[in-house]
Amino acid sequence: MTGSVAWIRFGVIAGFVLTLEFVCRIGWVDARTMIAPSEMALSLARIMTDGEIYASLSMTVFTILAAYAISVVLGTALGLLIQRYDVLRRATAPILAAWYAIPSFAFYPLFIVLLGFGRPALVALGVKLAIVSMIAATIDGLDKERRVFSKVARVAQLGGLARIRFITLPAALPHLMTGLKLAFVYSFIGVVAGEFILSTAGLGYEIAYAYDNYDTTRMYGLILLTCVIAALINSCFRFYERRLPGGGVR
Amino acid sequence: MTLIQRQGPFFLLCIVVLILWQLMHMWLGTSVVVAPSRAVEISFDLLRDPTVLPHAAESLKAFVLAATIAGVLGIGFGLALGARPMAREVMEPIIMSLYSLPKVTLYPIALLIFGLGISAKIAFGALHGIFPILIFSMNAVRGTSPIFLRSARAMRLSRWQTARHVLIPAALPQIFTGVRIGIALAFLGTLIGELFASQRGLGFLLIGAIQRNDIQLVSAIVLLITAFVLTLTGILLAIERRLRHVT
Numbered sequence: 001m002t003g004s005v006a007w008i009r010f011g012v013i014a015g016f017v018l019t020l021e022f023v024c025r026i027g028w029v030d031a032r033t034m035i036a037p038s039e040m041a042l043s044l045a046r047i048m049t050d051g052e053i054y055a056s057l058s059m060t061v062f063t064i065l066a067a068y069a070i071s072v073v074l075g076t077a078l079g080l081l082i083q084r085y086d087v088l089r090r091a092t093a094p095i096l097a098a099w100y101a102i103p104s105f106a107f108y109p110l111f112i113v114l115l116g117f118g119r120p121a122l123v124a125l126g127v128k129l130a131i132v133s134m135i136a137a138t139i140d141g142l143d144k145e146r147r148v149f150s151k152v153a154r155v156a157q158l159g160g161l162a163r164i165r166f167i168t169l170p171a172a173l174p175h176l177m178t179g180l181k182l183a184f185v186y187s188f189i190g191v192v193a194g195e196f197i198l199s200t201a202g203l204g205y206e207i208a209y210a211y212d213n214y215d216t217t218r219m220y221g222l223i224l225l226t227c228v229i230a231a232l233i234n235s236c237f238r239f240y241e242r243r244l245p246g247g248g249v250r
Numbered sequence: 251m252t253l254i255q256r257q258g259p260f261f262l263l264c265i266v267v268l269i270l271w272q273l274m275h276m277w278l279g280t281s282v283v284v285a286p287s288r289a290v291e292i293s294f295d296l297l298r299d300p301t302v303l304p305h306a307a308e309s310l311k312a313f314v315l316a317a318t319i320a321g322v323l324g325i326g327f328g329l330a331l332g333a334r335p336m337a338r339e340v341m342e343p344i345i346m347s348l349y350s351l352p353k354v355t356l357y358p359i360a361l362l363i364f365g366l367g368i369s370a371k372i373a374f375g376a377l378h379g380i381f382p383i384l385i386f387s388m389n390a391v392r393g394t395s396p397i398f399l400r401s402a403r404a405m406r407l408s409r410w411q412t413a414r415h416v417l418i419p420a421a422l423p424q425i426f427t428g429v430r431i432g433i434a435l436a437f438l439g440t441l442i443g444e445l446f447a448s449q450r451g452l453g454f455l456l457i458g459a460i461q462r463n464d465i466q467l468v469s470a471i472v473l474l475i476t477a478f479v480l481t482l483t484g485i486l487l488a489i490e491r492r493l494r495h496v497t
Contacts, residue, residue, distance in 0.1 A: 005339045012340060033362045091259035098483035100434050102476050110283065185350035192352040197445050198460075204355065208446070211358040223355050230351045238343065 035220050043221030044228075053206065053225075060191060060203040063119050067126025067187040075131045075183060076176070079138025080164065089139070096132055104128045104190065122194045122202075129190035130183040137179025141172025181237040188233070192226065284469040292470035293477075302455070309440060309451040312368050316375025317436040321429055324380045328387025328425070329413060338388060345388075349381040354442060361447055371443035371451070378439030379432040386428025390421030423493045430486040437479065 017037045023029050024036035035043075047053050082088045104125050111121040149171050153163045169176070195204030203226065210219035268286050275283040284292075296302050331338045357374055364370035398420055402412045418425075444453025452471060459467035 005336070008336075009340045009344065013344065034359070087259045090257075091263035094260055094480060094484055094487065095263070097430070097487055098434065098476075098479045100431070100438060102438075102472075102479055107472070188350070189352040189354075193354040193442070196352075196354045196357075197442070197457075204352070207355050207358065211361070216362070219358055223359070226355045227347075227351060231347045234343065234347045234350055238346075 032214075032216060035217055039217065040220040040224045043217045044224045047218065047221045047225065053203075053222075056202050056206055059119070059201060060195065063122050063202070064126060064184075064187050064191045066119075067123045067130060067191055068184055070123065070127050071130035071134050071183045071187060072180065074127070075134025075179065076138050076169075078131070079135040079179075080142070080168075082135065083139045083142040096136060099132045100129075104194075122191055122199060125194040126187040126190035130186035133182035133186055134179045137175050137182065138172065141175025141179075142168060144175065145171050177237075177241055181241075184233060184237070185230075188230070280465075282465065284466050288466070289469040289473050292466055293473050296470050296474065305451050305455055308368065309444065309453065312371045312443075312451065313375060313437050313440045315372045316440050317379055317433045319372065319376040320379030320383055320432050320436050323376070324383025324428070324432060325387050325425060328384040328428075329391055329417060329421075331384075332388040332391025332421075333413075333417070335392075338392065342388075345381065345384060349385065353377055353439070354446075357443065357446060360443075366447060366449070368450075371440050371448065374443040375436045375440035378442075379436030381432075382435060383425075383428040383432035386431070387421065387425045390424035390428075391417055393424070394420045423490065426486075426490050426493055430483070430490060433486065434479065434483065437482075441475070 020034075021036050021038060024031070024034060082092055107125075107128065111124040115121045115124060145168065149167050153167045158166060192202070192204040195202035196208045197204075199205050203222065207219055207222045207226070210216075210222060271283070271286045275285045277283075280288075331341055353374070356377065357370075360370045360373045360377070364373055394417060398416050399412070402416045407415065440451075441453040441456075444451035445457045448454045452475065456468065456471045458464075459471065
């Protein structure tokens with residue numbers, strides 16, 4: 001069953017790519033608007049072999065990882081706090097719900113002043129976007145904890161931190177997994193989008209630069225690179241989710 | 251629970267944020283952080299400014315159209331995929347990958363296809379909004395109790411009738427959660443679209459102010475946007491709470 005699903009999925013993607021290739025090749029789509037997928041792949045190969053991109057790419061990756069690490073640690077801690085105290089929960093609920101619609105770029109000038117030009121401000125942008133999903137997932141996971149677990153904790157006479165370490169977090173793990181995944185996705189989105197609009201280096205900047213210079217071929221190669229990275233990250237998380245007890249919560 | 255008990259903590263938090271804002275203003279100075287009172291003042295000036303109104307109207311129009319497109323397409327595809335387990339299994343990883351893509355990297359494609367103007371912004375806003383709506387609708391239908399579907403079959407409802415009278419009412423609260431998130435993201439997408447290669451809209455005003463380092467204007471626009479978003483989310487959350495109570 002799983003095997004045939006994977007084949008059909010592959011067929012759907014292949015069909016889409018082939019149609020696009022065909023439409024581009026016979027000239028229904030202007031070459032200045034969209035280039036054929038085979039040319040995108042060639043462009044990507046050229047970008048990867050000439051090696052210029054690696055400096056930007058590693059810079060972007062480290063920024064994303066820093067934003068991710070901060071979001072996960074801080075988000076889990078805040079989630080624990082908010083879930084514990086009802087006042088905090090009622091105070092933050094409307095803000096957490098509205099958070100994504102507030103454009104983070106508007107805070108960029110403030111981040112620059114507080115953190116200086118360059119990478120730290122971009123890390124802050126990534127954290128701003130990513131931390132909420134970690135908070136929400138932590139709250140969600142703790143809310144669904146079964147009553148019997150807290151009784152076990154009482155019987156075992158666990159103290160505050162030991163209780164969180166041995167009971168609360170493991171019990172919430174499937175939900176935390178969702179948060180871990182979303183936090184990564186949003187760190188990725190926040191950092192690359194920040195680079196695209198405001199920065200002067202990194203993967204996002206390279207795409208905007210190629211667009212500004214009408215270098216459509218290179219632009220599509222870089223966009224393809226971003227898509228490949230996103231798809232790889234997703235399949236990694238899918239793989240680990242499947243291995244969790246119960247196949248993970250989706 | 252009275253309104254004060256329910257909403258009190260939120261307003262308290264707002265006050266704390268305002269105090270922190272004022273403290274940061276006093277610590278860092280006006281050139282970095284504008285005093286809250288001054289930002290509110292400029293916001294009201296902006297609202298009365300006849301040159302700003304067309305920008306706000308443009309943003310609003312793009313946002314409403316983007317949210318509508320995202321809602322219709324998202325719910326439509328979500329219901330269709332949710333009702334077919336095989337199709338859902340095939341499409342779900344593809345959709346999740348698209349959802350997790352930094353969509354801003356796709357914006358140049360939207361610009362090249364739709365040209366510089368409002369349609370590229372609408373397409374980009376809709377692209378942001380559609381995925382949460384689609385994913386929530388899909389999962390809502392999947393979560394529908396099989397008893398409902400069996401009784402629909404027992405009553406010999408057509409495919410359309412089943413969707414109209416069984417699937418949608420059963421899945422509505424969860425679909426609406428997706429719609430709420432989708433609307434917020436469509437708003438963000440529209441604004442991001444205006445930040446890059448645009449000549450009109452609030453986002454255009456904002457990026458101009460950021461590049462000129464005009465902190466006063468930045469704070470005022472952010473304040474207006476935040477107030478708008480919080481109001482909108484508040485209304486949507488209230489509707490959602492009512493939907494969950496009914497069913």
